[in-house]
Amino acid sequence: MFHWLEKNPFFFAVGVFVVIAYAGIIEILPNFAERARPVKGLKPYTVLELAGKEVYKKDNCIACHSQLIRPFKSETDRYGQYSLSGEYAYDRPFLWGSKRTGPDLHRVGNYRTPDWHANHMWDPKSVVPESIMPAYKHQFTNLADLETAYAEAVTVKKVFNTPYGKEIAPGKAAFEKYKKDILLPEALKIAKAMKRDDLVKMVEQGKVPEIVALVAYLERLK
Amino acid sequence: MNGMIVKALVMAGVLIVATFVVVKQMNIDLSDPVNMITFLGAIAIAVLAFGVSAKYMQQMKTDTATGELAEDNWDGIGEYKNELPAGWSWSYVGTLIWAIWYFLWGYPLNEYSQIGEYNEEVKAYNAKFEKKHKNADQKTLKAMGESIFLVQCAPCHGDTGDGLSGKAHDLTKRMSKAQVLGVIKNGSHYFKYPMGAMPPNLVQGKDAEEVAAYVAGGMKGDAPKAWTTCAGCHGQDGTGNGGQAPNLKAFDDTLIHNVLTMGKKGSIGQMPSFVNRFTPVQEKALAEFIKTLSSGK
Numbered sequence: 083m084f085h086w087l088e089k090n091p092f093f094f095a096v097g098v099f100v101v102i103a104y105a106g107i108i109e110i111l112p113n114f115a116e117r118a119r120p121v122k123g124l125k126p127y128t129v130l131e132l133a134g135k136e137v138y139k140k141d142n143c144i145a146c147h148s149q150l151i152r153p154f155k156s157e158t159d160r161y162g163q164y165s166l167s168g169e170y171a172y173d174r175p176f177l178w179g180s181k182r183t184g185p186d187l188h189r190v191g192n193y194r195t196p197d198w199h200a201n202h203m204w205d206p207k208s209v210v211p212e213s214i215m216p217a218y219k220h221q222f223t224n225l226a227d228l229e230t231a232y233a234e235a236v237t238v239k240k241v242f243n244t245p246y247g248k249e250i251a252p253g254k255a256a257f258e259k260y261k262k263d264i265l266l267p268e269a270l271k272i273a274k275a276m277k278r279d280d281l282v283k284m285v286e287q288g289k290v291p292e293i294v295a296l297v298a299y300l301e302r303l304k
Numbered sequence: 305m306n307g308m309i310v311k312a313l314v315m316a317g318v319l320i321v322a323t324f325v326v327v328k329q330m331n332i333d334l335s336d337p338v339n340m341i342t343f344l345g346a347i348a349i350a351v352l353a354f355g356v357s358a359k360y361m362q363q364m365k366t367d368t369a370t371g372e373l374a375e376d377n378w379d380g381i382g383e384y385k386n387e388l389p390a391g392w393s394w395s396y397v398g399t400l401i402w403a404i405w406y407f408l409w410g411y412p413l414n415e416y417s418q419i420g421e422y423n424e425e426v427k428a429y430n431a432k433f434e435k436k437h438k439n440a441d442q443k444t445l446k447a448m449g450e451s452i453f454l455v456q457c458a459p460c461h462g463d464t465g466d467g468l469s470g471k472a473h474d475l476t477k478r479m480s481k482a483q484v485l486g487v488i489k490n491g492s493h494y495f496k497y498p499m500g501a502m503p504p505n506l507v508q509g510k511d512a513e514e515v516a517a518y519v520a521g522g523m524k525g526d527a528p529k530a531w532t533t534c535a536g537c538h539g540q541d542g543t544g545n546g547g548q549a550p551n552l553k554a555f556d557d558t559l560i561h562n563v564l565t566m567g568k569k570g571s572i573g574q575m576p577s578f579v580n581r582f583t584p585v586q587e588k589a590l591a592e593f594i595k596t597l598s599s600g601k
Binding site for chain 1: 407411412415418419421422425426429
């Protein structure tokens with residue numbers, strides 16, 4: 083039937099193009115629909131939260147925890163509303179994960195408090211007796227890398243138009259100002275809510291331990 | 305019988321003997337049907353593998369090709385014009401028709417929706433849940449209500465329902481004196497009861513204090529004189545004239561349903577609406593539990 087097509091490379095190529103282009107259009111077009119845009123009211127991560135996200139990546143939380151609630155009743159009963167693609171708009175990269183040795187964390191901010199996290203990261207068995215999670219005591223002394231997190235915010239603002247305000251601007255001076263005016267008060271609030279004097283003292287001295295950044299990030303997940 | 309077939313039978317025989325040796329060596333119990341079937345299968349594979357190979361090798365040696373050659377040939381290699389098998393042709397045409405349907409209609413217009421399936425899953429579960437607990441006894445309802453309360457209500461009202469020292473309504477009693485005074489002062493038409501809006505300042509000053517103390521105290525003893533003003537709508541016993549006005553004496557199903565669906569804005573603060581958060585059975589269970597908080601049961 084298509085004998086003539088086999089003898090005409092040009093028309094054969096046109097046929098192949100038409101078939102692949104059609105499939106491409108119906109696969110790609112839905113991604114421009116409203117439901118694939120950032121969800122309403124979604125704010126970009128603050129620098130402190132970004133620093134916490136770096137800690138999350140560095141200490142490889144993703145190896146045991148996912149951040150994607152699938153639309154099954156068994157999951158929404160336990161973790162809350164199923165995840166929407168628009169919620170990950172400012173996640174670069176997203177940390178969906180594919181392994182649940184521990185629970186999903188996509189909405190952990192809804193049902194845990196900084197105080198709980200402080201006890202849990204210091205000694206998981208103190209709050210969850212059957213837990214097999216290791217303790218992360220080093221996060222209470224190591225300092226979070228705020229410069230890198232700030233640079234990341236500046237970069238995504240410039241490259242991807244992430245809607246940060248004027249406070250995120252290039253340069254050392256802008257960073258110092260942001261740190262003093264916005265970042266440290268935010269960290270102090272978290273540290274106080276964690277109810278540990280050593281953390282509060284560190285933040286008051288202008289040093290942000292990794293755990294404070296991480297908890298700020300976890301609190302943001304809701 | 306020619307040489308090829310003999311060779312094949314010998315090879316198959318060798319394999320069968322090898323199988324027997326293995327069975328003997330490993331002491332395999334052939335009375336077990338699974339072992340017996342496996343054993344017979346091994347013999348069948350040996351016979352078939354060599355038998356079929358021998359048949360086709362024989363055919364390649366002796367067959368000569370006949371028929372009409374097709375026009376095309378590739379560097380001197382031609383092919384015969386063979387009839388296409390009918391089943392093959394029809395399935396090819398069928399696939400083409402299906403492909404056109406799937407291209408233009410089947411995929412783009414009937415895309416599978418995971419959320420749709422989720423919604424149906426939840427709906428089916430809720431229907432099953434409603435059916436199972438349609439005639440649940442008091443004990444089941446109370447336990448169910450308690451577990452719902454601990455998850456959905458306790459964050460503001462506290463584990464014991466005491467309202468966490470004024471953070472939310474203290475559910476262990478109907479109303480506090482301050483709350484009654486708040487309603488008297490501001491009036492209320494929050495829940496749209498049939499009796500209509502309650503105007504502000506119907507009773508004032510010392511009368512209001514007395515009424516508030518009487519209502520907050522659970523309506524024990526003699527009613528103050530000003531109570532007659534209230535009784536006009538709320539009933540002499542304060543139970544709300546059978547749903548015409550809010551029940552001031554105790555929490556009842558109507559009141560709890562109203563608060564859950566509309567939320568509440570009062571002197572303490574604002575409670576969000578929980579509409580569509582509970583199935584009818586869950587709401588009934590919750591009401592059952594909340595009523596026990598204040599009745600001391």
